[in-house]
Amino acid sequence: MTNLIEMLKISKAFGGSVALRGVSLTLEPGSVHALMGENGAGKSTLMKILAGVHQPDSGEIYKNGHRISFANPRDALAFGISTVFQELSLLPNMTIAENLFLGREPVNRLGFVDRKHMRLHTREALAKLGLTLDPNMLVSELSIAERQFVEIAHGIDADASIFILDEPTAALNATDVEVLNAHIRRLRDEGKAIVYISHRMEEIFNVCDTVTVLKDGQLVGTRPLSEMTPGSLIAMMVGRELEDLFPARAGAFGDVALEIEHLKLEATSKPLSISVRKGEIVALAGLEGQGQQKVLRALVGEYSPFSGSVTIKGKTIRLPLSKEAGIRQMQASSVAFVPEDRKDEGLFLGLSLAHNLSTSLHSSRNELSRAQGFADVIASTLRSMNVKAANARMPVGSLSGGNQQKILLGRYFATKADLLLIEEPTRGVDIGAKSEIYKLLRAFAEGGGAVLVLSRETLELIGLCDRIYVIHGDTVVTQMQAAEATEHNILDAALSA
Known part of the structure; x- marks a missing residue:
């Protein structure tokens, strides 16, 4: 299978703090790739480099065999890389349609913003995710789950081939998680590559097929999840097994x-x-x-x-x-x-x-x-x-x-x-x-x-x-x-x- 994205020996430092040391990551089309590690391991920094938020100090990125680099997230989105970070980027005081077309508003023959086109196109983009939201709704009126889905709809509308989801379920209930995972599987089946960052073991094993683990800014390894268990994955992340995470239970109780x-x-x-x-x-x-x-x-x-x-x-x-x-x-x-x-x-x-x-x-x-x-x-x-x-x-x-x-x-x-x-x-x-x-x-x-x-x-x-x-x-x-x-x-x- 041809690799969609190759990140080779990426390093990044912020002042005297080294966030990444020679990390490599490969994303294949039609896959959901878990990126795991403790806080400070470098996961978000690596993805922000891929999304154009940061530029690497060294290393190279290839898409379909061609070397790429982005000056900002808009360049990355135009190149087919969509990101939904924990800190959602939607502007709450604007409508769904205005957010989807932010910075690329269509104009009519008279040179005015074509709001009718924006509403129709937004409705179509939302419908692809099974959403029936009113394009004129303010983002501030949406639930956290709805905001997540609108962010994903933005990437689908831009015809992204790579989706980066950073803790996408942290604020979702179980029903919304299952809806989100159904959309992730559909994107996977359409040949997209999805990077899934989460601390929830159950979701990782439920929706992902490959996992890459980072620790202290360095690559620990990449494995097929079919070869892993929650215990072995935790051991890969922190060097100890699942049962070692919990202290011993009490022996006796009071009143x-x-x-x-x-x-x-x-x-x-x-x-x-x-x-x-x-x-x-x-x-x-x-x-x-x-x-x-x-x-x-x-x-x-x-x-x-x-x-x-x-x-x-x-x-x-x-x-x-x-x-x-x-x-x-x-x-x-x-x-x-x-x-x-x-x-x-x-x-x-x-x-x-x-x-x-x-x-x-x-x-x-x-x-x-x-x-x-x-x-x-x-x-x-x-x-x-x-x-x-x-x-x-x-x-x-x-x-x-x-x-x-x-x-x-x-x-x-x-x-x-x-x-x-x-x-x-x-x-x-x-x-x-x-x-x-x-x-x-x-x-x-x-x-x-x-x-x-x-x-x-x-x-x-x-x-x-x-x-x-x-x-x-x-x-x-x-x-x-x-x-x-x-x-x-x-x-x-x-x-x-």
């Missing part, structure tokens, strides 16, 4: 820290009961959208269940909680809630690490209390959580996903919370940072804390947790010891229900 009783998420759903003991990490597992997130959010007033009660430290609270006061009511009971979307619901991206860490410390104090800087608490939290940052004054938005997640967790560890409710603890986090977060959660539990967690990654729940409740149809269908659980019996329990 019940959380007791959810007779919780009816909907008027017609069956009541459920869940308990978590001190020192224990308990999972809510099951198929997407079966009620796991409703349970967690009902405990902090972010979802209003039909009825039920929760007992914390011997104090029983009737549900539903007030949306306005639920979070503060739980904070007063030493309960912390870590939402799935750290960027929109968790962190203040433009504020410093110090501000983000001290938010809950300030909110737990009386409004007439004397102001405090909490410098010692901030410094010790950054140190204990191994946050990689130059100083506490840096904006948290400048950190990697793993370090952002540590800051979000550290905010509640600093308050000495007793109970942690956490959604997707390692979403958009590389393998090395995942292992660190697992150890932090286990250390929190060993210190007498209790954790109730949900995740779309079943292997994560099995490896991290002590007990697993399987949720289906807004109720508990079974529970099992995590040490005895498998992906198969969890799925079987969810589907049998």
